[in-house]
Amino acid sequence: MDATALSHAAQAVGAIGVLGTVLGVILGVASRYLSTPVDDRAEAVAALLPGSNCAQCGFAGCKQAAAAMVEGRAAPNCCPPGGASTAQRVADLLGVRLVMDGSEEALPTVAWVEEARCIGCTRCIRKCGSDAIVGAAKQMHTVLPEACYACGLCVAECPTQAIVMKPVLPTLATWHWPKPKPKPKPKTAVATPLTTD
Amino acid sequence: MWSFRVRGGVKLQYHKELSSEKAVVPMPLPRRLYLPLQQHIGAPALPVVVVGDTVLKGQLIAKAAPGLSAPVHASSSGTVVAIEEYVAPHPSGLRQKTIIIATDGQDRWAALPHPITDDFPLGVTPAELNSRVAAAGIVGMGGAAFPSAVKLDLKSRYQLDTLLINGAECEPYLTCDDRLMREEAAAVIDGVRILAYALEVQSVVFAIERNKPQALAAIREAARVEPWIKVMALPTRFPMGSERHLVLACTGRETPSRKLTADIGVVVHNVATARAVARTVRSGEPLISRVVTVSGRGIREPANINVPLGTLVEDLLVFCGGLHPVPHKLIGGGPMMGAPLPSVQVPVVKGTSGVLALTADEVNDGAESPCIRCGSCVSACPCGLVPLEMAQLVRRGDLQGAQAIGLQDCVSCGSCSFICPSHIPLSHYFNFAKGQLGALDRDSRRQDRIRSLIQARNERAAREAEAKKAAAAARKAAKAAAAAASAAAPVDTPASQLEEST
Numbered sequence: 001m002d003a004t005a006l007s008h009a010a011q012a013v014g015a016i017g018v019l020g021t022v023l024g025v026i027l028g029v030a031s032r033y034l035s036t037p038v039d040d041r042a043e044a045v046a047a048l049l050p051g052s053n054c055a056q057c058g059f060a061g062c063k064q065a066a067a068a069m070v071e072g073r074a075a076p077n078c079c080p081p082g083g084a085s086t087a088q089r090v091a092d093l094l095g096v097r098l099v100m101d102g103s104e105e106a107l108p109t110v111a112w113v114e115e116a117r118c119i120g121c122t123r124c125i126r127k128c129g130s131d132a133i134v135g136a137a138k139q140m141h142t143v144l145p146e147a148c149y150a151c152g153l154c155v156a157e158c159p160t161q162a163i164v165m166k167p168v169l170p171t172l173a174t175w176h177w178p179k180p181k182p183k184p185k186p187k188t189a190v191a192t193p194l195t196t197d
Numbered sequence: 198m199w200s201f202r203v204r205g206g207v208k209l210q211y212h213k214e215l216s217s218e219k220a221v222v223p224m225p226l227p228r229r230l231y232l233p234l235q236q237h238i239g240a241p242a243l244p245v246v247v248v249g250d251t252v253l254k255g256q257l258i259a260k261a262a263p264g265l266s267a268p269v270h271a272s273s274s275g276t277v278v279a280i281e282e283y284v285a286p287h288p289s290g291l292r293q294k295t296i297i298i299a300t301d302g303q304d305r306w307a308a309l310p311h312p313i314t315d316d317f318p319l320g321v322t323p324a325e326l327n328s329r330v331a332a333a334g335i336v337g338m339g340g341a342a343f344p345s346a347v348k349l350d351l352k353s354r355y356q357l358d359t360l361l362i363n364g365a366e367c368e369p370y371l372t373c374d375d376r377l378m379r380e381e382a383a384a385v386i387d388g389v390r391i392l393a394y395a396l397e398v399q400s401v402v403f404a405i406e407r408n409k410p411q412a413l414a415a416i417r418e419a420a421r422v423e424p425w426i427k428v429m430a431l432p433t434r435f436p437m438g439s440e441r442h443l444v445l446a447c448t449g450r451e452t453p454s455r456k457l458t459a460d461i462g463v464v465v466h467n468v469a470t471a472r473a474v475a476r477t478v479r480s481g482e483p484l485i486s487r488v489v490t491v492s493g494r495g496i497r498e499p500a501n502i503n504v505p506l507g508t509l510v511e512d513l514l515v516f517c518g519g520l521h522p523v524p525h526k527l528i529g530g531g532p533m534m535g536a537p538l539p540s541v542q543v544p545v546v547k548g549t550s551g552v553l554a555l556t557a558d559e560v561n562d563g564a565e566s567p568c569i570r571c572g573s574c575v576s577a578c579p580c581g582l583v584p585l586e587m588a589q590l591v592r593r594g595d596l597q598g599a600q601a602i603g604l605q606d607c608v609s610c611g612s613c614s615f616i617c618p619s620h621i622p623l624s625h626y627f628n629f630a631k632g633q634l635g636a637l638d639r640d641s642r643r644q645d646r647i648r649s650l651i652q653a654r655n656e657r658a659a660r661e662a663e664a665k666k667a668a669a670a671a672r673k674a675a676k677a678a679a680a681a682a683s684a685a686a687p688v689d690t691p692a693s694q695l696e697e698s699t
Contacts (some may be wrong), residue, residue: 050644050647050648050651051648051651051652051655052651052654052655082644083640083644084637084640085637085638085640085641085644086641086644088597088637089641092597097595098594108640129651129654130647130650130651130654131650131653131654132650146643146646147646147647147650149644149647170289170291171291172235172285172287172289172291172293174636174639175287175289175291175632176628176629176631176632176633176635176636177288177625177628177629177632178629179591179626179629179633180622180625180626180629182565
């Protein structure tokens with residue numbers, strides 16, 4: 001092979017190389033600046049929700065509810081079992097302001113089995129999304145309050161209405177000062193009509 | 198020795214003269230003692246006695262729970278008549294497990310640990326001292342009631358160089374520490390030396406506000422033989438006795454946000470704690486009594502009383518001649534940082550420094566009016582915060598916003614509420630917000646735990662479905678194989694063969 005052929009080959013390789021580098025850089029820049037943003041917040045929101053698809057929010061499950069929250073079709077506090085802390089975390093993630101509607105001041109509840117009524121059918125155990133109910137067939141069941149997230153599915157499932165939702169009362173460890181209520185302004189003296197009867 | 202400047206704070210009317218010249222008197226033994234299982238920060242103690250047991254003075258009746266906790270001892274001899282839920286000395290008025298002792302009036306002592314009477318250096322190791330302080334149930338007696346032994350153990354995790362003794366007593370009305378320093382200066386200094394020995398620190402500062410000249414003189418006199426204990430007179434300004442502000446005033450070091458004073462090498466102990474430690478080491482006595490100031494213009498005869506723990510506030514008030522006139526407010530602790538008592542039938546506990554009955558003209562309780570943005574609270578805040586802005590955010594429900602501008606650095610001293618001309622309950626807003634944020638945080642952690650349970654259950658369900666599917670497929674395959682076999686040899690398929698394949 002002579003020198004001319006070699007130099008031609010080198011030119012071709014060089015040209016292709018330069019072309020490749022330039023196009024590569026353009027593609028790289030384009031992928032960075034011209035990309036369509038993918039909205040992956042729905043998954044992030046779903047990761048914050050309980051994930052047991054109890055459907056109290058009115059959607060088929062937690063994934064659907066998460067999508068609705070991202071699209072603004074549902075409020076961040078639409079998940080009753082998630083409670084105030086989940087609502088706050090969703091609102092933080094979506095960058096929306098949480099509108100307090102008073103529901104966050106309600107006492108949290110947990111399920112409670114009235115022992116005299118329980119027939120040990122295990123239907124609630126099979127329904128419970130977080131394995132919070134223990135018991136065996138024809139044995140009395142009970143709820144582990146630490147694991148219960150108050151979805152209420154067991155209440156509807158129980159054939160003998162043995163399960164009720166009970167409020168979790170504050171203890172010395174959980175109590176805190178309530179929000180100050182504005183003090184009423186001192187009333188100006190008003191003449192009260194005398195009652196004759 | 199000059200103190201370093203501390204920003205903010207307020208000048209108060211102290212009213213200490215009501216009780217400051219009253220020597221500490223012992224409280225006559227009440228008929229019943231109510232000893233709550235939780236008189237400290239941490240987990241409630243676990244009872245080691247049952248109803249009907251006879252107990253002796255100083256006997257352990259509830260042992261410390263694992264983790265952060267402190268034991269409880271009987272403050273006199275008698276019989277345990279109940280272990281039940283009883284109203285706690287707490288603004289919520291909630292009940293907590295309480296051991297109730299009917300006293301027998303004989304005050305018989307239990308066998309106590311042997312006294313350590315050696316002069317310094319003591320014949321025991323700091324670790325032994327530490328476990329003795331823990332066993333005696335000693336907690337911070339300035340009001341926070343943090344187990345003292347845990348504070349002595351800080352040296353294992355932090356580089357400590359200074360022990361600061363808090364004799365500031367910056368709350369109005371309270372004089373219990375003042376009286377202790379005047380009457381038992383030698384015991385207090387002995388306790389300080391023991392604490393310094395246990396902590397293995399070289400430098401000790403004893404801080405007292407200038408409005409207690411007799412206490413300053415008494416402590417100076419008692420500390421004369423120990424020139425390495427520096428006694429410091431501090432300007433009278435609230436909240437000088439707040440841990441981080443006291444450290445700043447005495448050492449010039451500022452505790453970083455969300456850190457402990459131990460992070461900058463200082464441990465703070467209260468005067469009464471030092472005395473309790475001295476008593477435990479020198480005579481073996483656990484913490485079963487404390488000095489309480491009963492004062493306020495609603496008290497007929499204000500006094501400083503050495504009270505057995507578990508005595509009802511009602512008994513204290515009767516001992517002081519009763520309430521006259523009917524007070525507007527009944528407070529446990531000081532008027533700035535103390536909390537209203539839910540009833541007079543609550544016991545005196547380890548952290549009760551005072552019981553105050555305040556009349557209406559002693560309480561700054563006007564009707565709330567809108568904020569005029571005068572900025573008084575900003576100049577009063579010793580933590581450099583902007584209370585008016587934070588309260589506004591909390592009022593609107595934006596707790597995160599309040600947190601972003603320093604809510605968690607608030608020490609709840611109440612200076613802002615005190616100074617506010619519009620009577621806005623600023624520190625009440627901050628106490629609410631801090632509590633609410635704590636509740637949200639607890640709830641988030643609970644939700645996370647429950648989510649992992651749900652996930653585990655979903656995974657288990659998926660595995661079970663998978664297994665069922667596999668089993669069904671296997672069954673189908675076996676059936677097909679059997680059918681093929683029976684087609685090949687239709688005459689006799691042994692049943693056992695079929696069973697084996699399924």
